[in-house]
Amino acid sequence: MTKTLQSPPRVEETLEEKPVRRKRGPFEVLSLLLAAFMAVLFLYPVFNVAVGAVFVDGRLSPDGFVNALSSPELPRVLGNTVLVMTCAGVASVTIGTVFAWLNERTDARLGFLGTLLPLVPLMLPPVALSIGWFFLAQPSTGHLNVLFRTLSPWHEVDGTGPLDIGSWPGLVWVYTLHLVPFAYLAISAAFRNIDPALEEASRVSGSGLLRTLWKVSLPAVRPAIGAAFLLVSLSSIALYSIPTIIGTSARIEVLSVHIVRLVRLTFPARIYEGVVLSFVMMAMLLVVWFLQQRMSGSGHHSRISGKATQGSLVRLGPWKWIARAFMIGYLLAASVLPLAALLLVSLSPYWSTSISLSSLSLDNFVELWTRNVNARNALTTSFTLGLIGATVGMAIAAIMMTQAQGSGGRVRKFLEGVTKAPGAVSNIIIGVAFLITYSGAPFHLYGTVLILLLAYLVIYLPQASVQASTSIQQVGPELMEASAMSGASRGRTFWRVSFPLMVPGLAAGWAMLFVLMVGDLTASALLAGTQNPVVGFVILSIFENGDLTQLAALAVIICLLSSVVVGLVLTLAGQKRFFRRRRRTTTSVAPLSR
Numbered sequence: 326m327t328k329t330l331q332s333p334p335r336v337e338e339t340l341e342e343k344p345v346r347r348k349r350g351p352f353e354v355l356s357l358l359l360a361a362f363m364a365v366l367f368l369y370p371v372f373n374v375a376v377g378a379v380f381v382d383g384r385l386s387p388d389g390f391v392n393a394l395s396s397p398e399l400p401r402v403l404g405n406t407v408l409v410m411t412c413a414g415v416a417s418v419t420i421g422t423v424f425a426w427l428n429e430r431t432d433a434r435l436g437f438l439g440t441l442l443p444l445v446p447l448m449l450p451p452v453a454l455s456i457g458w459f460f461l462a463q464p465s466t467g468h469l470n471v472l473f474r475t476l477s478p479w480h481e482v483d484g485t486g487p488l489d490i491g492s493w494p495g496l497v498w499v500y501t502l503h504l505v506p507f508a509y510l511a512i513s514a515a516f517r518n519i520d521p522a523l524e525e526a527s528r529v530s531g532s533g534l535l536r537t538l539w540k541v542s543l544p545a546v547r548p549a550i551g552a553a554f555l556l557v558s559l560s561s562i563a564l565y566s567i568p569t570i571i572g573t574s575a576r577i578e579v580l581s582v583h584i585v586r587l588v589r590l591t592f593p594a595r596i597y598e599g600v601v602l603s604f605v606m607m608a609m610l611l612v613v614w615f616l617q618q619r620m621s622g623s624g625h626h627s628r629i630s631g632k633a634t635q636g637s638l639v640r641l642g643p644w645k646w647i648a649r650a651f652m653i654g655y656l657l658a659a660s661v662l663p664l665a666a667l668l669l670v671s672l673s674p675y676w677s678t679s680i681s682l683s684s685l686s687l688d689n690f691v692e693l694w695t696r697n698v699n700a701r702n703a704l705t706t707s708f709t710l711g712l713i714g715a716t717v718g719m720a721i722a723a724i725m726m727t728q729a730q731g732s733g734g735r736v737r738k739f740l741e742g743v744t745k746a747p748g749a750v751s752n753i754i755i756g757v758a759f760l761i762t763y764s765g766a767p768f769h770l771y772g773t774v775l776i777l778l779l780a781y782l783v784i785y786l787p788q789a790s791v792q793a794s795t796s797i798q799q800v801g802p803e804l805m806e807a808s809a810m811s812g813a814s815r816g817r818t819f820w821r822v823s824f825p826l827m828v829p830g831l832a833a834g835w836a837m838l839f840v841l842m843v844g845d846l847t848a849s850a851l852l853a854g855t856q857n858p859v860v861g862f863v864i865l866s867i868f869e870n871g872d873l874t875q876l877a878a879l880a881v882i883i884c885l886l887s888s889v890v891v892g893l894v895l896t897l898a899g900q901k902r903f904f905r906r907r908r909r910t911t912t913s914v915a916p917l918s919r
Contacts (some may be wrong), residue, residue: 326708344650352819356728357736360743364528367747367783370758377412378597389597396598403605406562406580410609413500414557420501420554421544424652428597429516431639433648449660450887451503453880454568457663459570460670460877466677469667481603491574499559499571507560507788508553508832509797517550518679519781549795556791558613562606563784565847568866580606585753585847596757603754610748632889664884671877674694691879699866700879703858706774707843708886710859714781715838718786719831720781722789723797727819730797738913755784756848772856780852781842789838796830797823836891843887 378389427433449598451459461469464485473487489495498603529683537631544552568579584602672674672685693700722744726821729740747755759780764771770779825830849861867876 344853350580353728353732354723356724356740362784363721363725363744363783364743367743367755367786371750371755373762374596374600374754374758378600390601392595392603393598398578399602401559402578402580402583405577407609409497409568409577409579410499410558410561412497413504413561415552416497417504417507417557418550418825419514419552420505420655422512422546422550424505424547424655425516426508427648427652429513431641431645431648433641433645433652434638435649435652440730448841449664450566450860450880450886451564452570452844452846452861453667453884454503454659454663455499455567455875456665456880457491458495458502459574460666460676460873461662462488462495464489464881466490467671469662470769487505490571491576492856493575493577495578496568496571496575498566500564502655503564503567504557504561504619505659505836507556510792511556511832512546512549514830515797516544519581544737552791552795554616555613556788557612558857559787561793563748563752563847565752566844581753581847587718588753588757589850598679599755599757603750607723607750610745614745632687664881667756667877667880667884670874671881673874676873681897691876693875693878693882697863699855699858699873700863702884703853703860703863704775704886707860708776708890710774710781711843712890714778714785715835716840717778718782718785718789718838719793721825721834722786722793723827723831724819725821726790726793727797731831733778743786745787747783752784752845752847753851755779759783760851770911772854774857777849777857780848781845784845785838785841785846789834790843792830792834792837793827796827796834810844830892831899836894839891839894840887845881 379385379387429436433551459467461467464470467488467490470486472490490499563581565581568577568582569585572579572582580602584599587602588599669680669685671689672684672687674678674684674688702850711746725740729737732740759776760771762768762835763776763779770776784818843860844860846861847863853859853862860879864879865875867879
């Protein structure tokens with residue numbers, strides 16, 4: 326019997342049988358650890374409350390689901406929520422897109438004012454915006470209505486109107502004014518990074534202005550438009566201050582107000598029914614997120630490439646002045662007019678239709694600062710939390726979204742799921758979950774500033790991640806590939822390449838988080854107290870007591886301080902980008918001068 330000699334396996338075959346696993350770098354490990362921490366921080370209390378909604382006294386009970394889903398009010402509340410989200414979302418994204426195009430691609434831009442124009446309303450918290458417009462357009466005593474009736478005597482017949490903020494148009498109007506900056510933040514960076522050669526080629530081929538905008542410019546920023554709609558949906562569905570102030574007078578109840586009423590204003594509290602309705606809210610946001618992913622995954626869009634491009638601005642001719650008037654009109658409606666109304670009421674001894682200059686004084690501010698200790702401590706606590714929370718929140722979001730952008734498969738889905746999941750749960754439910762889970766043993770965080778900070782990080786992580794994702798999507802992959810080929814690690818690439826290009830977008834996101842955290846109303850009402858008062862807690866107590874002049878004074882202080890902080894951060898971010906660009910220009914010109 327002859328034995329057949331077999332040759333040993335080749336080295337290449339041996340290597341193929343044992344695939345080499347890529348070792349995770351420090352940056353990837355850091356991003357996954359942060360994602361795991363945020364997931365546990367969010368899921369553990371929510372799961373704890375959800376289990377309580379399903380199991381009563383250790384037994385499975387569907388009563389929470391049955392009571393919540395069989396409520397006769399639910400169809401009306403859901404219909405109101407969908408209608409407000411759709412109308413305000415479409416309107417805000419449309420206006421934000423128009424503003425971004427006018428400021429970045431046309432000669433209608435207003436320079437530095439044009440850049441800050443849609444961002445100024447971010448400095449006005451939504452509770453201040455809604456209160457300001459309540460003072461402006463209340464049918465009988467609103468300042469604008471009084472002015473209109475003075476100029477138009479035929480309105481004196483019944484002494485009301487013509488504006489009515491307590492109506493469907495009034496509610497959608499205030500929602501839209503608040504949401505436009507969120508859409509603008511996501512879209513303006515994409516317009517800024519469009520390759521102008523594409524638009525110029527379209528115009529040279531004979532296409533007009535509108536056709537170029539529709540066929541070239543808008544498709545290039547389509548992912549940013551989808552991200553903007555997701556961002557405004559996340560912001561609007563959990564919003565409480567605007568629908569409770571404007572919607573209550575209009576007798577329009579949306580899902581967020583309905584959940585708060587079940588949890589906070591009903592005795593005994595129907596917490597677990599509110600949790601069930603938050604699952605309904607989650608399903609609504611998942612639909613929006615799915616549509617946004619479809620928009621981001623199809624077609625081409627603008628990226629920052631390794632080559633600098635500078636194109637000519639589109640000239641609008643006489644339409645330039647109409648466009649500028651439109652932008653300035655928005656600034657008046659979203660910031661100047663409500664702030665002026667708040668300032669006028671805060672300087673008056675009481676709110677009335679007649680204004681006497683001799684009665685205006687600073688007494689409300691003096692009383693608020695000297696006698697209201699809670700208000701003074703709340704301002705200090707809220708602005709400290711805003712500074713720390715916005716910085717930590719944007720840092721976490723930037724690291725996680727950068728890793729998600731460079732990963733695929735399960736890692737990317739995990740990172741994106743962690744960042745988007747809190748947006749599907751009402752702020753009030755997250756506040757209740759934190760209160761129940763982290764107040765007692767073994768954490769004992771009740772009455773501390775730390776529980777507020779952790780709650781803010783969870784609640785506003787979706788907004789931070791959307792803005793960070795939009796910023797990183799504008800960085801072309803060739804820049805990071807070149808850095809990797811030169812031997813740089815992913816962490817070094819992020820710090821030396823991606824982060825400098827993301828600074829403007831991250832600064833705008835920081836400003837958004839800061840204003841949202843300072844003016845938070847829902848979670849603060851549950852987690853804050855006399856030992857750790859915040860602005861939202863004090864605003865809610867003053868509003869419930871009906872002291873409108875004190876409420877206006879506190880809102881004015883918040884607006885002024887927020888404007889200083891946000892304006893300083895955005896200015897420093899713009900200067901950093903300017904000096905970085907100037908340094909690159911100096912470096913490239915230097916050899917020619919030798």
